[in-house]
Amino acid sequence: MKTEDNLNKASITPSIKTQYRNFPMVPRVIFGSGCFSQLGDVLLPMRKSSEAPFIFLVDDFFENEAFVSRVPLMFNDEIIFISADEEPKTAQVDALVNRIRENYSELPSGIIGIGGGTLLDLAKAVAILLNNKGLAEEYQGWDLVNKPALYHVGIPTISGTGAEVSRTTVLLGPEKKLGINSDYTTYDQVLLDPDFTKTVPKEQWFYTGMDCFIHCVESLTGTYLNAFSQSYGEKAMELCEEVFLEDIPAEESRDKLMMASWHGGMSIAYSQVGIAHAMSYGLSYLLGVKHGIGNCLVFQHLEEFYPEGVALFKKMLKKHNIQLPTGICAGLTQNDFDVMINVSFGLEALWENALGSDWKRIMTPERLQAMFQKI
Numbered sequence: 001m002k003t004e005d006n007l008n009k010a011s012i013t014p015s016i017k018t019q020y021r022n023f024p025m026v027p028r029v030i031f032g033s034g035c036f037s038q039l040g041d042v043l044l045p046m047r048k049s050s051e052a053p054f055i056f057l058v059d060d061f062f063e064n065e066a067f068v069s070r071v072p073l074m075f076n077d078e079i080i081f082i083s084a085d086e087e088p089k090t091a092q093v094d095a096l097v098n099r100i101r102e103n104y105s106e107l108p109s110g111i112i113g114i115g116g117g118t119l120l121d122l123a124k125a126v127a128i129l130l131n132n133k134g135l136a137e138e139y140q141g142w143d144l145v146n147k148p149a150l151y152h153v154g155i156p157t158i159s160g161t162g163a164e165v166s167r168t169t170v171l172l173g174p175e176k177k178l179g180i181n182s183d184y185t186t187y188d189q190v191l192l193d194p195d196f197t198k199t200v201p202k203e204q205w206f207y208t209g210m211d212c213f214i215h216c217v218e219s220l221t222g223t224y225l226n227a228f229s230q231s232y233g234e235k236a237m238e239l240c241e242e243v244f245l246e247d248i249p250a251e252e253s254r255d256k257l258m259m260a261s262w263h264g265g266m267s268i269a270y271s272q273v274g275i276a277h278a279m280s281y282g283l284s285y286l287l288g289v290k291h292g293i294g295n296c297l298v299f300q301h302l303e304e305f306y307p308e309g310v311a312l313f314k315k316m317l318k319k320h321n322i323q324l325p326t327g328i329c330a331g332l333t334q335n336d337f338d339v340m341i342n343v344s345f346g347l348e349a350l351w352e353n354a355l356g357s358d359w360k361r362i363m364t365p366e367r368l369q370a371m372f373q374k375i
Contacts, residue, residue: 084116124152153190166269
C-alpha cells in the first residue's frame with residue numbers, strides 16, 4: 001500500500017521519461033482558404049498604441065504590391081522582407097532585434113511571421129529577444145527564457161515543418177544548431193491559409209512535406225512514444241500518405257498537408273524526433289543544407305533503424321520523380337566530419353528517443369561518420 005509520503009516523493013522526483021510536462025499549445029487558430037483576410041480583425045484588439053507597431057517579418061518571395069496591399073498596416077507598422085535561402089541564425093535575430101529597438105520609441109505590439117519554417121522561427125525568436133536581455137545564442141537550449149515573448153502570430157506559407165505549432169525556434173549559432181526551446185516560444189495566434197501554398201515549387205513542397213513525414217516516423221517509433229504523441233503522429237502519417245501516395249485534388253492536398261504539418265508538430269511536443277533530424281542538424285551547421293532536404297538526404301540511408309518508414313519514403317520519391325542530390329559529403333576533411341558528428345551528438349534527446357538510454361554504445365563516432373559518408 002502506498003503511503004502519503006511515498007506518493008508525495010513520487011510526485012516530486014519522477015524519472016525524466018515519466019515526468020509530466022505542462023506544455024503550452026497555440027491558444028487560437030484560424031484555418032481555411034482565404035482566412036488571411038481576417039488578420040486585421042485579429043490584430044486590432046492587440047494593438048497597444050499608435051506608437052507601438054506591428055512588425056511583419058515576411059519571406060521576400062512575397063515582395064510585391066499585390067501582397068503588400070493585403071497586409072493590414074496601420075500607423076507606423078512595418079514589413080521587413082527576409083530571404084529564406086539560408087537557415088535562420090542567432091546573429092540574424094540579434095540584428096533584427098537591434099533594428100527594431102533603434103527605430104521605435106515603444107516596444108512593438110507584436111511580431112507577425114509570414115513564410116516557411118525559416119521565417120516562422122525568426123519571428124518566434126525576435127518576439128522572445130525583444131522582451132529578454134542578451135543575445136539569441138544565450139537562449140539556445142531548454143527552458144532558458146525568463147520572460148514571456150511579445151505577442152506573436154504565425155502564418156505558414158508552406159506546409160511540413162510544424163514550426164507554426166512547436167515550442168522551439170531552431171537557429172544556427174556560432175557554436176551549434178539548436179532551438180530556443182521554451183514555453184514562451186509558442187505562437188499566440190496562428191492563421192492556416194492553404195491558399196499561400198499554391199505557389200510552392202514541387203521539390204520544395206516535397207522536401208518540406210517529408211520533414212513532416214519524418215517527424216511522424218521518428219516520433220511513432222521512438223522510445224519516448226506515448227498516447228498523446230501517438231494520436232497526433234498517426235493522424236499526420238495518415239494525411240501524409242494520402243497527399244504523397246494517392247491522387248487527390250490539389251485543393252484537398254493543400255488542406256490535408258497543412259493539417260499534417262500541424263499534427264506532425266504536435267506529435268513531437270510530448271516526444272521527440274530521431275536520427276534523421278540529429279544528422280540533418282550536422283549537415284546544416286557545416287554545409288548550410290536546408291532542413292527539409294537534409295532530412296531526406298539522411299533518411300534514405302536509415303533502413304536499419306526505420307525500415308517501414310524508409311520503404312514508404314522511397315515510394316514517395318519514385319511517385320513524384322524526385323532525384324536527391326549525391327556527393328554532398330564527398331571531399332570533406334576529417335575535421336569536417338568531426339564537426340558534424342559533434343553537432344549531431346549534441347542532440348542527446350533525439351538519440352535517446354531513437355536508440356534508448358544506451359545509445360552512446362550503439363552509435364559510435366566511427367559508425368556515425370560512415371553514415372555521413374554515404375550522403
